[in-house]
Amino acid sequence: MELDADASTDCWTDDVREEAGIDQREGGGLPSRSFAMADYLRSWSACAYHDLAASDSQPLQLSALLRLARSDDRLRWRSLDLGYADPLGSLRLREAVAARYAMVGADEVLVGAGAQETMTCLLQALLAPEDHAVVVVPIYQPLELVVTGLCATDGVALSANRAWSLDLDRFAAALRPNTRLVLTNFPNSPTGAALDRPTLDGLIALCRRHGLWLVNDEVYRQTDCALDRAVPPVVDLYERGISINGLSKGFGLPGLRVGWAACRDRAVLGRTVAAKNLLSSCLAAPSEILGEIALRAEHRITDRARAIGRRNHRRLRALLDRHSDVFEPDEPRNLAFAYPRFRGHEGATDFARTLASEAGLLVLPSILWRSSLAPVSQDHLRLGLGRIGSFAALGILEKHLLRQSW
Incomplete structure (x- = not known):
């Protein structure tokens, strides 16, 4: 994701909350027919320039695919x-x-x-x-x-x-x-x-x-x-x-x-x-x-993607172990992303806001999967781990954690 490297403002305005589908009343909410994740990503794209939101594997270039x-x-x-x-x-x-x-x-x-x-x-x-x-x-x-x-x-x-x-x-x-x-x-x-x-x-x-x-x-x-x-x-x-x-x-x-x-x-x-x-x-x-x-060429392509995911998961696993006061331990289940529970007092949604506005790091709060059909946990973060850039982005996350007083 190519985002504005100079963006450092807090984009979590009331208008953005409404556009992103996040109700300001206690507990949050989603509009009945709006795609909350797309609204959220569009609203925050000018605020974050490190990406831990994507859930796809590292994209291949056309030239690399044609070589196969x-x-x-x-x-x-x-x-x-x-x-x-x-x-x-x-x-x-x-x-x-x-x-x-x-x-x-x-x-x-x-x-x-x-x-x-x-x-x-x-x-x-x-x-x-x-x-x-x-x-x-x-x-x-x-x-x-x-x-x-x-x-x-x-x-x-x-x-x-x-x-x-x-x-x-x-x-x-x-x-x-x-x-x-x-x-x-x-x-x-x-x-x-x-x-x-x-x-x-x-x-x-x-x-x-x-x-x-x-x-x-x-x-x-x-x-x-x-x-x-x-x-x-x-x-x-x-x-x-x-x-x-x-x-x-x-x-x-x-x-x-x-x-x-x-x-x-x-x-x-x-x-x-x-x-x-x-x-x-x-x-x-x-x-x-x-x-x-x-x-x-599936195995050649997916083996590369899985190697990137494993490397990022190892770094995330170490980060979660070092910050168990903030994150509940989470065993990796998928190499494209992780879903740790956030224990901080501010809650997962506001923590995601702070990461974007103060550290320029985009993550997805679990409110974006809120359903009208059944209760879904609201205290998790989905962290995308399939990209090469996820490794450096995890470093940004850890620096932010070290600066905070929990």
Whole structure:
């Protein structure tokens, strides 16, 4: 993030609080249809020039990605026709995506302009006003807003006092006779929580018993700390499981805007395409070729990203240990970000304000994940750790802590 290095003023004015979706009354609040994180980032971009807010991996340069291409890729790149592309995504790209899964082929994959667009169109294809959905929170706010705008919705919050686990009894209690869909995000942002196999099996058993669609946002799958213990994608375990992923987070390629849905039901994908035709219609042809190159070189790209995340996590772990009076110990769960609990008297939201205005350091307070569906903890900070610059930014955070009197 390139921000104004001379900015040092306090941007936390009443107008900014309102624009960023933070109510000045005790407890805070979020406007019903505003994307609080986007408002917050826009409002603070002139105040902070060190970034611990991003949750993607270190972005790749185009030249670096092209160096990973095969000779036939380079030939296609040089002779690329810049006409309209296939609304489903090119066959070659869908084949590259399908190769990641055990139970789907290219015809069970739909590629969209980023995971968010793909998910939005899928939810529109699956939900009607008479339906009911259950959303596990915290979750990326635009996805929650899409679901609540389509049908009646209940939320089930991850248990903060149980290492952000999913309580299946609470989940079962939220189901109704007209429940049609469950929306989850595992590995979860902002908490980093990942499901273990028994919990995932239990969740699938409940969904199968009630005939529910289980849609899981898996965009942080490549940055999970424990890939060797990661559960399979939901599309491979459940006939009504739908896996959403993309190249923005673990691959460090958000500029390509390549996301996808993997779903065994081709009729559902057909309805999703119909919804997508009202938006982007198709990917940019250059993104299709570059996305295919990236997927074939996944391990080389994600190994680099994971190495950066591990280095930053080691520095953060040491910082948290040295400042246990301010932060509750937090075991790393994801290499793209961490979510420590803030113990300071001023609270996480005001601490984030102080960091931005006094230290020029941008972090995200957990109020930005506040949900209308279920209570979500408000005393955490999400710290982005996927970028090379995160290492120096953690040093800025520690200098600020050392200057304070707690």
